[in-house]
Amino acid sequence: MAVSAREVNETEQHRASFEIAHPVYSKLRSPLILGHKSHAEVTRDICQLLDPKPGRGWWISLSISLVLLIIGVVATVHTVMTGIGTWGLNRTVGWAFDITNFVFWIGIGHAGTFISAILFLFNQKWRTSVNRSAEAMTLIAVMCAGLFPIIHMGRPWLFYWVLPYPNTRGTLWVNFRSPLLWDFFAISTYFTISAVFWYLGLVPDLATARDRTKSKLRQTLYRVMSLGWNGSNRTWSRYETVYTVLAALATPLVISVHSIVSFDFATSLIPGWHSTIFPPYFVAGAVFSGFAMVMTLMILVRRLMHLEDYITPQHLENMCKVALLTGSIVGLAYVTEIFIGFYSGNPNEIFLIINRGLGPYAWAYWIMFGCNALVSQLFWFKKLRTSIPAIFVISILINVGMWFERFVIIVTSLHRDFLPSSWAMYTPTITEVGLLVGSFGLFFTCFLIFLRLFPVISINEVKGVLGYAKH
Amino acid sequence: MRNIESAKRFTAAFFEREEDLIAGAAEARQAGFEVYDVYTPFPVHGMDRAVALPPSRLTWIAFLAGALGLVFGLTLQVWTSAYDWPLNVGGKPFNSFPLFIPVTFELTVLFSGLIAIGVLFARNRMWLFSKRKVFERVTDDRFVLVLRQSDASFDIEKAGRLFARHNAISVVEGDQFV
Numbered sequence: 049m050a051v052s053a054r055e056v057n058e059t060e061q062h063r064a065s066f067e068i069a070h071p072v073y074s075k076l077r078s079p080l081i082l083g084h085k086s087h088a089e090v091t092r093d094i095c096q097l098l099d100p101k102p103g104r105g106w107w108i109s110l111s112i113s114l115v116l117l118i119i120g121v122v123a124t125v126h127t128v129m130t131g132i133g134t135w136g137l138n139r140t141v142g143w144a145f146d147i148t149n150f151v152f153w154i155g156i157g158h159a160g161t162f163i164s165a166i167l168f169l170f171n172q173k174w175r176t177s178v179n180r181s182a183e184a185m186t187l188i189a190v191m192c193a194g195l196f197p198i199i200h201m202g203r204p205w206l207f208y209w210v211l212p213y214p215n216t217r218g219t220l221w222v223n224f225r226s227p228l229l230w231d232f233f234a235i236s237t238y239f240t241i242s243a244v245f246w247y248l249g250l251v252p253d254l255a256t257a258r259d260r261t262k263s264k265l266r267q268t269l270y271r272v273m274s275l276g277w278n279g280s281n282r283t284w285s286r287y288e289t290v291y292t293v294l295a296a297l298a299t300p301l302v303i304s305v306h307s308i309v310s311f312d313f314a315t316s317l318i319p320g321w322h323s324t325i326f327p328p329y330f331v332a333g334a335v336f337s338g339f340a341m342v343m344t345l346m347i348l349v350r351r352l353m354h355l356e357d358y359i360t361p362q363h364l365e366n367m368c369k370v371a372l373l374t375g376s377i378v379g380l381a382y383v384t385e386i387f388i389g390f391y392s393g394n395p396n397e398i399f400l401i402i403n404r405g406l407g408p409y410a411w412a413y414w415i416m417f418g419c420n421a422l423v424s425q426l427f428w429f430k431k432l433r434t435s436i437p438a439i440f441v442i443s444i445l446i447n448v449g450m451w452f453e454r455f456v457i458i459v460t461s462l463h464r465d466f467l468p469s470s471w472a473m474y475t476p477t478i479t480e481v482g483l484l485v486g487s488f489g490l491f492f493t494c495f496l497i498f499l500r501l502f503p504v505i506s507i508n509e510v511k512g513v514l515g516y517a518k519h
Numbered sequence: 520m521r522n523i524e525s526a527k528r529f530t531a532a533f534f535e536r537e538e539d540l541i542a543g544a545a546e547a548r549q550a551g552f553e554v555y556d557v558y559t560p561f562p563v564h565g566m567d568r569a570v571a572l573p574p575s576r577l578t579w580i581a582f583l584a585g586a587l588g589l590v591f592g593l594t595l596q597v598w599t600s601a602y603d604w605p606l607n608v609g610g611k612p613f614n615s616f617p618l619f620i621p622v623t624f625e626l627t628v629l630f631s632g633l634i635a636i637g638v639l640f641a642r643n644r645m646w647l648f649s650k651r652k653v654f655e656r657v658t659d660d661r662f663v664l665v666l667r668q669s670d671a672s673f674d675i676e677k678a679g680r681l682f683a684r685h686n687a688i689s690v691v692e693g694d695q696f697v
Contacts, residue, residue, distance in 0.1 A: 087560060087660035212599060221599035225608050230621040237625040241632045248636060251645070256560070256658040275640065276649020279657045281557035281566050283643045288562050289575040290639045297581075297628045308621055508561040511660075 080174055080513050083357040087511050094253075094503045094510075095260045097353055102500055105352055113492035120486010123479045124199055132202050134479045140472035141462045145480040146196040148454040149487055152337070153193035154235065154309055155330075155450065158302055159338020160186025161242060162370075164249070165298035168291075174366055176509035177358045180253075181349060181498075182342050183246040188494040189341075190239045192487040197231070199483070227311035234308040241301055245294045248287070251277050253503040306334040313457065319400040320461030325388070329381035336374035336420070337450035339367050343443040345495070347436055349504065358505050361434050368433040371446065375424025378453075382421055396466060404460045408473060416456050419449020528668040529555060530675065531654070532682040533661055533689045537563045540662040543685035545569035547666060552678060558654050558663040577642070581635035588630025592623035 085093070127134050137144055160182040167175040198204045210232045212222045222229050255277035258270035277283070310330035313321035343364060350359040389401035404413045423445045432438045464471045498504075534540040541563060548554050554570045557563075567574075600606075601613040611618070640646065654663045664687075666678060675692070682690050 091560075091659045212595060218604060221604060223606070223608055224596045224600050224622055225611055225615050225618045227621075230625075233622045233625040237629045240629060244632060244636050248639075252561070252658070255653070259653060259656075259658045272647050275645035275647065276651035277645065277658070278651050278653040279558040279560060280643075281559060281563070281570065282572065283645075284559065284562040285567050285572055286575045286577055286639055286643060289577045290581070290635050293578060293581040293635050294632055297585075297632050300624075301628050304621065304624055311621075511561040512564075 078362065080177065080360070080362070081358055081510060082360055085357065085514060087514070090507060090510050090514070091256055091260065093355075093358070094505050094507050095257055097504060098257060098266070098500070098502075099261060099263065106496060106500065110493065110496050113489050113496060116485050116489025117493050118486075118489070119482050120489050123482030123486055124195075126479055127199055127483070128202075128204060132200065134477060136475050136477045136480060138472050138474070140465060140470050141459060141474040143458050143462065144455075144474050145476045145484065146200045147458055148451065149484050150193050150196035151309055151330075151454040151458075152451050153189045153196075153487065153491075155306065155334035155337045155454075156341045157186040157189035157193065157238070157242070157338060158306060158331070158334035159342045160184070160189075161238075161298050161302040162335050162338065163342065164245060165295040165302065168295045169299060172366075173513045174363055176506055176513050177360075177363050178342065178346055178367075179509070180246075180249065180502075180506045181345065181504055183242065183249070184495065184498045184502075185342060185345060186242050186338075187239070187246060188491050188498075189338075190235065190242065191494070192491050194235055194239070195487065195490075196483070227308060227315050230308045231312060234305045238301060238305045241294065241298055245291075245298055248291060248294065249506060249509075250502060251275060252279070252287075252508045253506060255279070256507050257503055303331055306331045313461075318461050318465070319394070319396045320404070320457065323385070323388070325381055325384060329378070332374045332377035332381070333420075333450060333453060336371055336378055336424070337447060339371045339374065340443040340446035340450070343367050343371070343439055344447065347440045347443075349499070353499070353504065355505065358510065361436065364436065364439055365430075365433045368427045368439060371443075372424055372427035375420060375427070375446070379421030379424070382417060399464070400461065403464055404456060407460065407464070409456065409460045409463070412452050413456050413460065416449050416452040419445045420453060423449065528673075529693055530666045530668060530673075530678055531691045531693070532664045532666075532678075532687040533654075533691075534664065534685070534687055535660070535662070536686065537662055539685045539687070540664060541565050541569045543682060543687065544664050546685070547664065547678070547681055550677070550681060552673075552681075553667045553669050555665040555667040557665070558657045558661075560658055560660060560662075563662070577635060577639060580638045581631045584634035585627045585631030587634075588627040589623055591630065592626035593619060595626075596622060 081090075083089075135145065160179075163175050163182040164179045164186075167179075198207045201207055210222060210229060212224075251274055254270045254274035258267060258274050261267050261270060307327035307330065310326035314323055314326040316322060346359050346364065346367075350356055386401050386405075389397045392398070404410070423442055426432050426438075426442060432442070459474050463474055532543065534543065537559070540557065540559070544554055544557055544566065545568075548570055557566060557570060559566070566572075596619040597614055597616075600615065600619075605613040607613075644651075654661065657663055664682075666673075668675075679690055
């Protein structure tokens with residue numbers, strides 16, 4: 049077949065312009081996905097996790113999660129039927145376990161959005177292996193979080209009263225000046241945007257699963273959910289535009305969510321809460337705790353689902369670095385709080401700092417300080433950042449520490465207030481512990497179902513980064 | 520609006536590598552062929568430029584939707600708090616403008632995100648019961664370039680040579696593919 053010299057030249061030009069269009073390719077990079085996979089192998093590896101019947105490990109995990117979930121359901125029913133009196137709250141400590149759990153779970157969610165939106169905007173290609181499950185974690189964590197304020201309302205069936213809708217009470221509108229109301233708007237927006245962002249990323253992969261699965265039921269599910277996706281470039285072009293727009297929207301959104309959660313405390317006059325440091329301190333803490341949870345989950349998922357080629361030690365090391373940075377910010381915030389407490393000269397502030405570190409809840413304070421500010425510093429050592437058992441242990445310690453951070457902020461600020469005659473101690477009741485246990489049950493039940501129902505790793509995005517180190 | 524029915528006949532070339540697809544599509548367009556569409560398992564960057572696809576206007580939709588959310592959020596709060604039933608809350612002014620910013624921001628993001636994705640689905644005609652056909656293996660590892668045989672002057676042999684030069688693994692002709 050005759051090919052003219054001019055045509056060959058043109059082809060060369062196109063090749064050259066193609067390479068210029070991909071400035072991220074470099075000989076210096078190590079591959080993101082191990083095992084020199086082809087596109088077809090990626091499809092096969094991820095899709096074959098869906099089809100076979102779940103193994104024994106999955107059923108055992110699901111059973112344990114369901115038992116925890118049932119404990120939570122019992123505790124919820126008991127609370128709602130009897131009242132908030134089933135909790136250990138008193139007139140002095142009006143917020144404790146449930147708000148701790150709420151802030152804890154909302155914080156967990158932030159890492160998913162950080163990975164999916166912020167790292168996307170910064171063109172961090174390594175996010176592709178973990179973003180799908182991190183976003184699923186976000187959605188489930190926000191669901192767990194949202195339950196606590198609703199249960200705390202006492203009459204959860206009236207929770208829609210927080211919506212500004214025309215009603216027969218006047219119309220009596222909601223109070224838009226209250227951070228608690230901002231919270232409602234922030235969290236419902238966060239959940240909605242995270243859900244559509246996650247779903248949009250899932251559509252092309254659902255089409256891949258649709259074209260491969262043999263099960264009739266799954267095929268119907270994937271066909272409906274993939275909305276007739278056929279990989280057209282026009283569709284891809286618009287898809288990527290909207291994906292970028294959503295990432296750009298989710299980035300300030302995630303910062304606003306935990307800032308507004310911190311306003312719940314910071315706009316009050318309670319020593320230990322009334323502080324301008326709270327919004328950045330809470331956002332850093334949220335990303336920190338969320339990354340710890342992502343690492344815990346990813347270490348389990350890569351092991352149990354044999355995804356070692358996709359979630360590599362390099363991915364975990366990168367996440368450790370984010371945890372190190374945010375953990376250091378959290379540590380800096382702890383020290384700043386102590387300094388500002390004394391520097392303020394306000395006797396109530398100074399008392400609060402001393403009471404936190406040396407008072408009856410000092411044990412909780414030092415768990416918090418040790419697990420967050422000190423343990424996270426271990427990630428300075430490359431040996432620990434690349435050792436998977438070490439990361440697993442540290443990530444769990446961080447999760448514990450971050451739960452205690454919220455407990456310390458809430459309970460130690462309240463239990464000894466301005467009037468010593470009203471000082472009180474707070475101890476959680478079995479019902480409150482049941483609610484916390486139940487939220488973990490809900491989290492793991494939903495996550496296990498996600499693992500079986502949807503592609504755990506973003507197939508189309510991973511295919512896009514296979515050439516990361518080749519060129 | 521591109522419509523399947525309005526097109527007469529198509530030629531589809533299957534590729535194994537994205538580089539071949541990009542180069543092939545760009546050359547086909549320069550040679551005067553009409554590129555109907557390209558089908559890929561993942562977004563191939565550089566493809567839009569190769570087939571001279573203009574940037575999507577969905578960013579403007581998202582911006583306008585966000586502006587709508589902003590106006591809606593502010594109006595709702597100012598009207599309910601300062602006009603419809605002003606209530607004295609802790610002595611704060613009825614129109615506590617700075618305190619209305621968080622909810623305004625959330626509604627801006629909510630409107631922008633939801634409307635952008637809704638318009639995306641509508642524009643792509645993606646919906647729950649779509650019966651659209653899909654090329655074999657295109658959601659797996661095949662890249663497909665579809666040319667429209669717009670008129671009788673369509674030179675199938677020239678197209679075939681062009682595809683072969685870019686390592687196409689097969690070329691198919693048909694009335695309707697997708």
